[in-house]
Amino acid sequence: MGIIKTKGLVHDFIRRDEDDNVESITTALDHVDLDVKEGQFIAILGHNGSGKSTLAKHINALLSATEGTIWVDGMDVSKEENVIPVRKSAGMVFQNPDNQIIANIVEEDVAFGPENIGVPTEEIWERVEKSLGAVRMTKYRNHSPNKLSGGQKQRVAIAGVMAMEPKCIVFDEPTAMLDPNGRKDVLKAAHELNKTKGVTVLLITHYMEEVVDADYVYVMENGKIIMDGTPREIFSRVEELKAHRLDVPQMTLLAHELRQAGLPIPNGILTREELIEAIMKVK
Amino acid sequence: MIRDITIGQYYPADSLLHRLDPRVKLFTTVIYIIALFSFKGIVGLALITGFLYYVIKISKVPFRFMTRGLKAIIVLVVITSIFSLLGTPGDIVFWKWKSLQLTDAGIINAVLMTIRLVYLILGTSLMTLTTTPNQLTNGLETALAPLNKFHVPVHSIAMMMSIALRFIPILIEETDKIMKAQMARGADFENGNLIQKAKAMVPLLVPLFVSAFRRAEDLAMAMEARCYNGGEGRTKMKPLKYTQEDYNAYGIVIGFLVLVIIAANVVPFPQ
Ligand SMILES: Nc1ncnc2c1ncn2[C@@H]1O[C@H](COP(=O)(O)OP(=O)(O)OP(=O)(O)O)[C@@H](O)[C@H]1O
Ligand SMILES: [Mg+2]
Numbered sequence: 001m002g003i004i005k006t007k008g009l010v011h012d013f014i015r016r017d018e019d020d021n022v023e024s025i026t027t028a029l030d031h032v033d034l035d036v037k038e039g040q041f042i043a044i045l046g047h048n049g050s051g052k053s054t055l056a057k058h059i060n061a062l063l064s065a066t067e068g069t070i071w072v073d074g075m076d077v078s079k080e081e082n083v084i085p086v087r088k089s090a091g092m093v094f095q096n097p098d099n100q101i102i103a104n105i106v107e108e109d110v111a112f113g114p115e116n117i118g119v120p121t122e123e124i125w126e127r128v129e130k131s132l133g134a135v136r137m138t139k140y141r142n143h144s145p146n147k148l149s150g151g152q153k154q155r156v157a158i159a160g161v162m163a164m165e166p167k168c169i170v171f172d173e174p175t176a177m178l179d180p181n182g183r184k185d186v187l188k189a190a191h192e193l194n195k196t197k198g199v200t201v202l203l204i205t206h207y208m209e210e211v212v213d214a215d216y217v218y219v220m221e222n223g224k225i226i227m228d229g230t231p232r233e234i235f236s237r238v239e240e241l242k243a244h245r246l247d248v249p250q251m252t253l254l255a256h257e258l259r260q261a262g263l264p265i266p267n268g269i270l271t272r273e274e275l276i277e278a279i280m281k282v283k
Numbered sequence: 284m285i286r287d288i289t290i291g292q293y294y295p296a297d298s299l300l301h302r303l304d305p306r307v308k309l310f311t312t313v314i315y316i317i318a319l320f321s322f323k324g325i326v327g328l329a330l331i332t333g334f335l336y337y338v339i340k341i342s343k344v345p346f347r348f349m350t351r352g353l354k355a356i357i358v359l360v361v362i363t364s365i366f367s368l369l370g371t372p373g374d375i376v377f378w379k380w381k382s383l384q385l386t387d388a389g390i391i392n393a394v395l396m397t398i399r400l401v402y403l404i405l406g407t408s409l410m411t412l413t414t415t416p417n418q419l420t421n422g423l424e425t426a427l428a429p430l431n432k433f434h435v436p437v438h439s440i441a442m443m444m445s446i447a448l449r450f451i452p453i454l455i456e457e458t459d460k461i462m463k464a465q466m467a468r469g470a471d472f473e474n475g476n477l478i479q480k481a482k483a484m485v486p487l488l489v490p491l492f493v494s495a496f497r498r499a500e501d502l503a504m505a506m507e508a509r510c511y512n513g514g515e516g517r518t519k520m521k522p523l524k525y526t527q528e529d530y531n532a533y534g535i536v537i538g539f540l541v542l543v544i545i546a547a548n549v550v551p552f553p554q
Contacts, residue, residue, distance in 0.1 A: 009462065044321065057504075060510060061507050062504055062507060081284045083512055087507070087509070088510060091508070091509075092505075092508040094501065094504070094508075096501060098453060098498070099497075099498050099501035099502050099505060100501065100502070100505035101449070102445075102446065102449070102502070102506060102509075102528055103417075103445065103449070103451050104416065104417055104445060104448055104507070105417060105452060107520075108520060108521070111520035112506075112509055113509040114510075114518075114520075115509060115517050115518050115520060116509060116510040116511050116516050116517060117510050118516050118517065119288060119518055121518060121519060121520060121522055124518065124519075124520045125520065128520065144451065145449070146452050147448075160509065161509070164510070176342065230385060260527065
């Protein structure tokens with residue numbers, strides 16, 4: 001079993017009126033099956049309201065399933081006694097950088113998680129040191145979070161999760177509120193975590209460019225997983241993606257149009273270098 | 284005016300007072316207030332003045348910075364002293380009109396009241412000037428921990444205080460943004476009478492509350508995701524630990540209180 005595994009996971013948001021009668025049911029997750037191996041970098045794509053955040057919250061034991069089961073690191077999330085251990089092994093970085101920083105000083109915020117799980121004082125200092133170093137924020141350790149840029153705040157949030165030393169981190173659209181520079185820094189931090197520390201990463205995103213470097217991609221729509229595969233596999237199905245009104249990375253789209261125009265260019269081109277190489281071969 | 288209030292502001296410097304444990308400073312402030320309102324006689328006043336002078340001196344906070352805080356309360360001081368000046372009956376009456384009178388006791392009372400209020404502001408603002416809000420909440424949490432036995436949620440209160448401190452600047456900034464957005468749509472916050480002004484605040488407060496609640500919900504989830512589970516079993520990155528300096532400070536402060544009490548009984552004049 002992988003680090004995260006779901007089987008027939010269903011989540012209904014039920015809205016009730018004052019008399020407790022069911023007013024409406026939103027099925028945010030509809031029989032989701034996925035299996036993530038340890039050390040992978042996973043991307044999850046999908047439109048607004050497709051259920052991505054709901055899935056992320058399940059991985060963190062922040063919601064409980066209507067139906068089906070989810071295991072994190074082999075633990076059944078629905079069991080009460082597993083809630084804290086699950087949150088220890090799966091961390092989460094949220095979209096809004098302001099609303100996830102708790103303390104008034106950067107280093108104290110990074111220490112918040114370790115403090116909660118009862119790490120001894122000396123070790124907290126070591127972990128804070130390491131985590132801030134890893135996201136290159138050591139310089140700002142005594143600053144107030146209010147004075148940082150969005151990208152810097154998001155890196156502090158990542159350090160805060162890292163300091164808990166989880167096996168897996170879920171990033172829920174961590175770059176949605178950032179400018180291109182901030183986005184680059186945050187993504188770099190996520191990839192480094194994955195490569196150097198072997199942390200499993202689940203990246204939820206709207207940006208196709210961020211998906212290209214992932215090991216595996218899931219595409220969600222209306223609470224279901226509608227496509228999955230490596231980025232190359234997914235992006236070679238340009239027509240299908242278009243039918244679901246999903247974007248394709250620029251280079252993939254250009255390659256696709258060139259191919260339609262009659263040039264013999266192979267499927268699944270992701271980067272500018274690959275496209276240049278393919279065009280050079282055409283002559 | 285609001286910006287002038289120095290209570291609650293922090294003045295960064297490297298002094299003995301800045302280094303002291305926040306619990307010591309809280310304790311000292313309480314003792315100081317007790318001394319201030321229980322002293323009698325000229326010797327007691329001299330003792331308190333000396334103590335205040337000494338503490339300000341070692342705090343390395345410029346005196347002018349502290350007096351700025353006094354400006355904001357000058358009106359309060361003047362009003363209270365006028366009341367005690369004209370409202371205290373005494374042996375020697377200098378002037379009398381209906382129920383108002385100027386007496387010897389009234390003059391002494393007014394002077395003492397002014398001194399007490401000014402000293403109170405100086406002393407308490409000195410504590411916040413030399414202690415960061417974080418240290419202060421940390422100090423309160425540790426100092427009040429025994430209240431846990433009486434089911435007072437000390438940890439939660441301290442956590443709430445520190446979260447409030449974090450979000451106040453964010454919410455102020457947001458208020459400013461919403462205000463500008465409403466003004467761009469023709470809202471008028473400046474003109475009109477009180478009722479019109481109050482009405483103009485509604486379109487400001489509603490979005491502010493909505494956003495504050497959304498933030499609260501997000502924050503609660505972020506805290507849970509980071510294994511927050513109340514105060515139990517929590518360790519601290521910066522646990523409070525007393526040093527020799529702190530013990531010395533406790534000694535000095537208790538000595539000070541004892542002297543003030545002795546002075547009040549030996550030389551209880553004037554008053
Ligand atoms: N607390 C809630 N109460 C009721 N319905 C909810 C709640 N949270 C989400 N939903 C609904 O569940 C569905 C999935 O929402 P979810 O937040 O998981 O989408 P998402 O893929 O993360 O979207 P986005 O890209 O906007 O973040 C949506 O239809 C949404 O309206
Ligand atoms: Mg979402």
